[in-house]
Amino acid sequence: MQSTDFFEPYKGDVKEVAIGSEGKTVKIGGEKTLPFHGFEGAEGGPVKFALEVFDAPPEGWPEHLRSSYADVLGNPVAWADKCVKQFGADIISLYLASLDNDNFDAAKIAENVKKIADQVSVPLVVMGIGDKDKDAKAFVEIAKVCKGKNLLLGPLVKENYEEIAKAALEGGHGIIPQSPLDINLCKELNVKLTKFFPKEKMAIDPLSAAIGYGIDYSFSIMERVKQVAVIHNDEMMKMPMVANIGKDCWKTKEAKEDKTQGILWEAITAFTLILSGANLVILRHPESLKLVKKLIS
Amino acid sequence: MILIGENLQILSKVVSAALKERDEKPLQELAIKQANAGADYIDLNVGPARKDPDVMKWLAGVIQEAVNKPLSLDTTNPIAMEAGLSVCKIPPLINSASGKQESKEKMLPLAAKYNCDVVVSVLIDAGIPTDSSTRAEAIMETVAYANEIGIPNERIWVDPIMMPISVDQPQVVELFEFMKILQDICPGAKSTLGLSNLSNGAPEHLRGILNRICLVMLERYNCFSAIVDSFDTELVSLMRGGLQDVKDLIYRAMDEELNISGLPKKEADIVKTVNVLMGRNLYSHSWLES
Numbered sequence: 001m002q003s004t005d006f007f008e009p010y011k012g013d014v015k016e017v018a019i020g021s022e023g024k025t026v027k028i029g030g031e032k033t034l035p036f037h038g039f040e041g042a043e044g045g046p047v048k049f050a051l052e053v054f055d056a057p058p059e060g061w062p063e064h065l066r067s068s069y070a071d072v073l074g075n076p077v078a079w080a081d082k083c084v085k086q087f088g089a090d091i092i093s094l095y096l097a098s099l100d101n102d103n104f105d106a107a108k109i110a111e112n113v114k115k116i117a118d119q120v121s122v123p124l125v126v127m128g129i130g131d132k133d134k135d136a137k138a139f140v141e142i143a144k145v146c147k148g149k150n151l152l153l154g155p156l157v158k159e160n161y162e163e164i165a166k167a168a169l170e171g172g173h174g175i176i177p178q179s180p181l182d183i184n185l186c187k188e189l190n191v192k193l194t195k196f197f198p199k200e201k202m203a204i205d206p207l208s209a210a211i212g213y214g215i216d217y218s219f220s221i222m223e224r225v226k227q228v229a230v231i232h233n234d235e236m237m238k239m240p241m242v243a244n245i246g247k248d249c250w251k252t253k254e255a256k257e258d259k260t261q262g263i264l265w266e267a268i269t270a271f272t273l274i275l276s277g278a279n280l281v282i283l284r285h286p287e288s289l290k291l292v293k294k295l296i297s
Numbered sequence: 298m299i300l301i302g303e304n305l306q307i308l309s310k311v312v313s314a315a316l317k318e319r320d321e322k323p324l325q326e327l328a329i330k331q332a333n334a335g336a337d338y339i340d341l342n343v344g345p346a347r348k349d350p351d352v353m354k355w356l357a358g359v360i361q362e363a364v365n366k367p368l369s370l371d372t373t374n375p376i377a378m379e380a381g382l383s384v385c386k387i388p389p390l391i392n393s394a395s396g397k398q399e400s401k402e403k404m405l406p407l408a409a410k411y412n413c414d415v416v417v418s419v420l421i422d423a424g425i426p427t428d429s430s431t432r433a434e435a436i437m438e439t440v441a442y443a444n445e446i447g448i449p450n451e452r453i454w455v456d457p458i459m460m461p462i463s464v465d466q467p468q469v470v471e472l473f474e475f476m477k478i479l480q481d482i483c484p485g486a487k488s489t490l491g492l493s494n495l496s497n498g499a500p501e502h503l504r505g506i507l508n509r510i511c512l513v514m515l516e517r518y519n520c521f522s523a524i525v526d527s528f529d530t531e532l533v534s535l536m537r538g539g540l541q542d543v544k545d546l547i548y549r550a551m552d553e554e555l556n557i558s559g560l561p562k563k564e565a566d567i568v569k570t571v572n573v574l575m576g577r578n579l580y581s582h583s584w585l586e587s
Contacts, residue, residue: 184463187581195586228579236587237579 007040012233014044014226014279015200017240019091019152019174020123026090028203028279029240034230035277041230047274047296049289050091050125050282051083052246055112056098064259065250068286076112080120087286088293092116093125093244099134106138110145117149125152125176125282127244136160143171152176154242155205158189165197176242178205181214183221183228190236203280204239210248210255210269218243219276226277243273246284267291298512298536299522301369301390302328302336303493305360307344316343316352324356325363331527332364335537338390339364340524341381342371350374353381361386369416369524375403388413392524393456396421396439409447416489417443418456419475425458429474432457433482440483450485454522459490462507462573462580463498469511470576476518489522490515500582505529510570512536513547547571 009032016030028048033041057073058066072079076094083089094116098104117124126142128135139153140163147170154176156164161177168175177193179186186206193202206225208218222241229237249255249269255262266288270281274296283289305327307313315323328339339360343352354377357368361384369390370381378391393416394404408415417439419425419432426432436455443453457475460468472490479488495511496504509532512523516536525532534540546564549555550571557565566585572578581587 184466184580184582187579187587188583191581191583191587232577232579234579236581 010034010041010230010233012230013238014229014240015202015238016044017152017174017200017203019125019150021117021149024122025150026123031279032230034226035275044279047278048090048280049088049293050093050280051087051089051286051289052093052095052127052282052284053079053083053116054095054097055109055116056100058097061250062256062262064262065255065285076116077119080116080122083286084120084122087289089122089289091123091125091280092120093127093246093282095127095247096129096135096138099129099131099138104134104138106141107145109138110141113142113151114146114149117146117151123150123152125154125242125280127154127176127282130155132157132160136163139164140167143167143173146173147171150174152203154178154203155244156189156193158185161189161193165193168201169197174201174203176203176205178207181207181209181217181221183224186221186225187234187236190239194236199235199239202239203242205242205244208243208245208248208269208273208278210245210252211265211272212254213248213252215269215272219272222273222276222278240279241277242280242282243270243278244282245269245273246282250284263288263291267295271295298516298520299337299489300335300527300533300536301338301340301392301489301522301524302331302334302527303340303342303491303524304331304527305339306342306371308342316349316356319355321359325359328360328364328366332366334527334530335533336366336525336527337522338367338369340369340371340392343377344372346372346374346377350377350380353377354384357381357389358384373400373404375407378404379407382407382411382413385413390454391415393418394439394443395419396435396442398422401439401442405443405448406446408443408452414452414454414487415443415448416454416456418458420458425460427468427471429471429478432471432475433478437482440486450483451487453483454487454489455479455483456490457488459492459494461497461499462495463582466573466576466580469495469574473514473518473575476515476520480519487521488519489524490520492523492525503582503585505531506566506570506585507574508532509535510547510567511574513544514551514571514574517548517551543567551575 013032014029018025030044080092152174155178177189206221228234249266255265270292367387369392371392394400395418419435421435426435496507550568573584
């Protein structure tokens with residue numbers, strides 16, 4: 001008798017979502033078991049890591065973060081290239097910092113995204129700044145200009161999901177719906193989106209928080225999302241999860257005041273949320289990426 | 298099922314204005330309408346009444362002039378409570394006491410003194426218990442205390458405290474579990490709860506279906522009474538022997554997971570709601586759409 005004789009296979013699974021155009025596709029999700037429970041079912045692909053690139057030079061970064069990218073900060077293509085070739089990022093997460101400017105030009109931003117998507121050898125996640133109107137305006141343009149590139153656009157919130165998702169659908173892109181640390185509202189948004197958007201092109205963000213700033217809430221909710229999908233077979237919750245943590249970690253005073261502390265802050269936040277079921281983790285510092293990869297391999 | 302009509306309550310603008318003005322007419326009308334709709338008790342919710350403890354005395358007086366129904370005096374203020382108790386002609390219900398120290402000292406003794414029934418919630422100083430066994434633990438202690446001061450189980454209406462399903466779905470399941478074991482831990486005790494709180498936060502037009510189906514389920518778990526919207530005619534009908542086909546479907550959906558494909562929308566909605574209440578499906582505001 002083998003130990004596996006005692007296991008009953010789970011009813012549910014997590015959908016596999018492909019990002020990126022043909023020839024440089026990366027897949028996330030696809031597991032039929034809980035995180036790191038390979039002994040109970042197929043694990044799907046390994047967790048994927050994205051490093052952040054800004055479309056305008058970042059402000060307020062501590063020197064110990066900035067120094068890793070000092071030579072490329074003004075050049076997103078070179079920056080992305082460095083993240084991929086030198087630091088081993090699977091995906092680039094392009095942050096639309098230029099939206100911080102009130103007089104942004106959506107068409108220009110979209111052209112820039114296209115240029116980066118064309119020149120970078122890995123798929124692109126494109127992240128708005130969390131301003132529902134500015135994000136929507138930019139994404140509608142980006143979705144059109146970058147048609148067929150299968151970008152992953154986010155975050156979509158309840159106030160702007162319709163507009164962005166429709167544009168994403170027409171342009172053939174994936175989306176990241178985001179809910180405010182509430183599993184019921186997470187499902188709500190998924191139910192509404194899946195009425196017109198394929199769930200195989202969605203990766204959800206239940207909202208991740210950094211260590212010391214509410215990670216316990218994020219952990220519980222992400223853990224439950226995964227359980228509801230895998231154990232309870234809830235069709236509306238089977239999307240892979242995104243943990244976008246670079247932004248949250250690097251605004252903490254702990255990360256800003258010391259290099260080692262900052263890297264650990266980000267790496268351990270990432271590791272914790274991977275344990276709770278994150279399928280795609282977006283990081284900012286190359287050394288925390290290296291550390292987390294080492295930790296889970 | 299004993300139905301306590303919730304509609305005369307301080308959060309309603311009409312009620313709060315009438316209470317302030319001591320305008321009895323709209324309040325009496327509201328009580329009469331509830332009695333006609335089928336409420337067994339009329340709840341008089343005056344809030345904490347800190348500045349105006351006499352309000353309960355006045356209100357109980359004018360309402361019992363208008364309707365021949367027992368009253369449920371609903372305030373956390375023991376002074377207002379006693380003022381109300383002193384004028385009631387039909388023994389009223391004290392709504393409510395709890396396991397909080399202050400309530401044990403000031404509210405529970407009123408039930409002994411006035412020889413009337415009392416709602417005792419599972420609330421304790423540490424807060425609202427979070428599962429069925431901590432609810433049991435809390436209520437056993439409070440009930441033992443009530444017994445000691447001369448209130449028998451039969452006069453205690455245990456309130457397990459209904460939480461909004463949109464806030465904490467697992468709590469609804471825990472409440473059902475608690476209702477199943479209540480007679481084992483407090484033999485002879487009655488029970489009641491604020492049903493509408495279940496659907497607090499849910500889309501307005503869907504609150505009724507949640508409340509109604511939950512009440513049928515609670516009745517099956519031997520819940521004795523509930524504080525409800527008297528003007529939900531379907532709900533009152535369900536509790537008065539009507540809509541047997543709806544009830545049968547709810548029972549079947551409780552006993553097994555029914556396949557909803559092919560069911561007419563109305564029936565499918567009932568099954569989906571039971572599934573959400575039983576904790577089989579994760580709640581979202583659009584639970585009827587998925």
